[in-house]
Amino acid sequence: MSIVPHFPRYDSRTVQSLDGLWEAAWLGRDTDPETVRPGDIRWDGLMTVPGVFDSCPDHVRKRGCFALRRTVETADPAMRGRIRFGGLGLWGRVFVDGKCLGTCQTPYAPWSVAVPPGSGSRREIVILIDNRFDAERVPLFDPFFDFYGYGGIYRSVAWHELPACALDRVTVTPLDLDGNVRIDIRLDGDAPAKLVAALAFDSGEPTAFEGLEVIDGLATLETCVPSPRHWTPAHPALHTLRVKIDDDSITERFGLRTVAAEKGKILLNGKPVKLLGYNRHEAHPQYGPALPPQQLLHDLQHLKRLGCNFVRGSHYPQDQRFLDLCDELGFLIFEEALGWGTPAGHLADPRFNELQEVQTRAMVRTSANHPCVILWGFLNECESHKPESEAAVARLADAIREEDDSRLVTFATNRPFEERNYDKVDVVSVNQYPGWYPENRDKERPLDEIEPLIDRLIAHLKEEGQEAKPFIISEMGAGAIYGWRDELEAHWSEQYQAAYLGILARRVVTDDRIAGVAIWQFCDGRTYADGHALGRPRAFNNKGTFDEYRRPKMAADTVRRIFTGEA
Numbered sequence: 001m002s003i004v005p006h007f008p009r010y011d012s013r014t015v016q017s018l019d020g021l022w023e024a025a026w027l028g029r030d031t032d033p034e035t036v037r038p039g040d041i042r043w044d045g046l047m048t049v050p051g052v053f054d055s056c057p058d059h060v061r062k063r064g065c066f067a068l069r070r071t072v073e074t075a076d077p078a079m080r081g082r083i084r085f086g087g088l089g090l091w092g093r094v095f096v097d098g099k100c101l102g103t104c105q106t107p108y109a110p111w112s113v114a115v116p117p118g119s120g121s122r123r124e125i126v127i128l129i130d131n132r133f134d135a136e137r138v139p140l141f142d143p144f145f146d147f148y149g150y151g152g153i154y155r156s157v158a159w160h161e162l163p164a165c166a167l168d169r170v171t172v173t174p175l176d177l178d179g180n181v182r183i184d185i186r187l188d189g190d191a192p193a194k195l196v197a198a199l200a201f202d203s204g205e206p207t208a209f210e211g212l213e214v215i216d217g218l219a220t221l222e223t224c225v226p227s228p229r230h231w232t233p234a235h236p237a238l239h240t241l242r243v244k245i246d247d248d249s250i251t252e253r254f255g256l257r258t259v260a261a262e263k264g265k266i267l268l269n270g271k272p273v274k275l276l277g278y279n280r281h282e283a284h285p286q287y288g289p290a291l292p293p294q295q296l297l298h299d300l301q302h303l304k305r306l307g308c309n310f311v312r313g314s315h316y317p318q319d320q321r322f323l324d325l326c327d328e329l330g331f332l333i334f335e336e337a338l339g340w341g342t343p344a345g346h347l348a349d350p351r352f353n354e355l356q357e358v359q360t361r362a363m364v365r366t367s368a369n370h371p372c373v374i375l376w377g378f379l380n381e382c383e384s385h386k387p388e389s390e391a392a393v394a395r396l397a398d399a400i401r402e403e404d405d406s407r408l409v410t411f412a413t414n415r416p417f418e419e420r421n422y423d424k425v426d427v428v429s430v431n432q433y434p435g436w437y438p439e440n441r442d443k444e445r446p447l448d449e450i451e452p453l454i455d456r457l458i459a460h461l462k463e464e465g466q467e468a469k470p471f472i473i474s475e476m477g478a479g480a481i482y483g484w485r486d487e488l489e490a491h492w493s494e495q496y497q498a499a500y501l502g503i504l505a506r507r508v509v510t511d512d513r514i515a516g517v518a519i520w521q522f523c524d525g526r527t528y529a530d531g532h533a534l535g536r537p538r539a540f541n542n543k544g545t546f547d548e549y550r551r552p553k554m555a556a557d558t559v560r561r562i563f564t565g566e567a
């Protein structure tokens with residue numbers, strides 16, 4: 001098992017990890033980041049990368065501008081470079097040797113900046129981070145999102161030195177279960193009209209492909225993987241592909257499996273699979289979204305023990321290290337672009353839609369080789385009952401299918417009875433909270449709302465002509481305060497949550513019309529620290545089956561017994 005460095009690997013170019021300690025400076029709550037010049041900054045602090053400044057003791061809960069600085073010694077100063085970020089937020093700007101090279105407006109999404117050659121081998125990198133909510137600067141993250149919007153570098157950063165024609169990524173798309181694959185070689189830089197590439201699978205000898213036509217930096221071919229092994233949750237076999245061109249090489253890891261939707265079922269390698277799992281935020285009360293690798297692994301180990309095979313990566317592109325682990329442990333993943341409760345006004349805004357498309361394409365391109373990813377999504381709980389949603393949803397669904405036609409497209413709706421976009425998805429995903437946010441507050445036993453609501457959903461999908469599509473419950477759940485066990489067994493008690501998830505889990509495993517569930521949610525997570533926190537005791541979303549330190553509540557055992565078939 002290998003977690004660092006993750007794939008892809010570039011073994012014939014210089015790559016340096018920029019993770020570690022950086023100089024730092026807090027620039028204030030009122031600073032306009034547009035006016036900041038690196039030469040004016042007084043460096044008086046320290047910060048780690050990855051890391052979020054607003055969880056550090058000196059800056060907890062501050063919103064404003066923060067700067068980071070370090071140098072890198074390049075192996076060859078004449079070479080151009082690229083700095084790759086796994087994800088940052090909420091807004092970031094990169095300067096190299098005092099020159100602004102790029103601005104990131106897509107929180108959590110993979111992102112990179114091109115760096116022209118410098119005059120010497122020592123390059124100075126300065127990153128500005130801003131975590132203020134700002135409709136202009138950060139249109140994709142609204143203050144009403146039900147998870148804390150941290151400021152910092154969430155994931156690993158690396159410096160690459162690039163030849164004139166470099167390999168960006170190579171995507172391997174399984175075409176069938178016999179090992180036939182389509183290979184897309186994406187170049188970065190001066191692409192030739194025809195490409196010569198040597199391809200070697202696993203530890204095999206390279207085979208040369210000559211005269212590959214390059215269109216817009218992309219060369220495509222089809223071939224067959226020797227000794228193909230299928231990737232399944234029970235036996236997650238993985239293959240590697242090394243591609244070598246003149247001055248560069250890349251090793252990608254992939255899995256051979258197919259995904260399809262048929263007669264209301266999700267088919268993995270042609271066989272129906274029921275998705276049993278959780279929504280998971282990348283969150284920890286002290287590190288925010290910058291989780292140490294050990295935590296990523298622990299989270300998956302907890303989920304395995306519960307009998308889960310599925311995670312919805314709510315509500316943003318996932319950490320590549322996490323997806324590497326999911327590939328290795330055999331989890332199935334619903335990866336979605338950043339979004340939460342998007343109002344119709346945003347959905348009608350061209351700039352918002354443009355950035356949505358940018359982050360969605362970046363997510364798909366970056367995660368395309370992970371066999372664990374079977375569903376792509378976006379715009380969690382947008383106002384999909386309003387006409388403005390139609391073009392926005394169509395645009396993202398089309399963009400995904402253009403990037404990758406080998407997975408299923410979905411998005412989580414919380415307007416299932418007024419939904420206007422069922423026609424655009426392969427899988428219907430519904431978020432609902434019967435028995436938690438009650439339809440009728442006077443009802444003596446709110447738990448009795450759960451099953452009738454599921455019945456209504458299934459009947460409604462049939463009326464809408466959506467019966468043939470797999471239907472998953474992409475969110476449902478109840479809050480419980482860790483340690484609060486009470487004889488009334490009311491809302492917020494561990495008993496109420498355990499009873500709730502017991503009803504839900506049992507219904508999902510026994511009902512053929514339900515293709516899967518992502519319970520809301522794996523663990524408690526920080527959220528609103530303002531007036532919205534009135535509905536969120538402790539300023540946490542407490543619907544975790546585990547608390548924020550991953551301590552199990554009563555419901556963990558209930559779910560485990562049902563998902564593992566013990567009860």
Ligand code: ADA
Nearest residue numbers: 146380381431475520541543
């Ligand atoms: C929504 C949303 C989640 C969370 C949940 C809740 O469905 O998608 O992020 O906010 O509600 O806890 O109410």
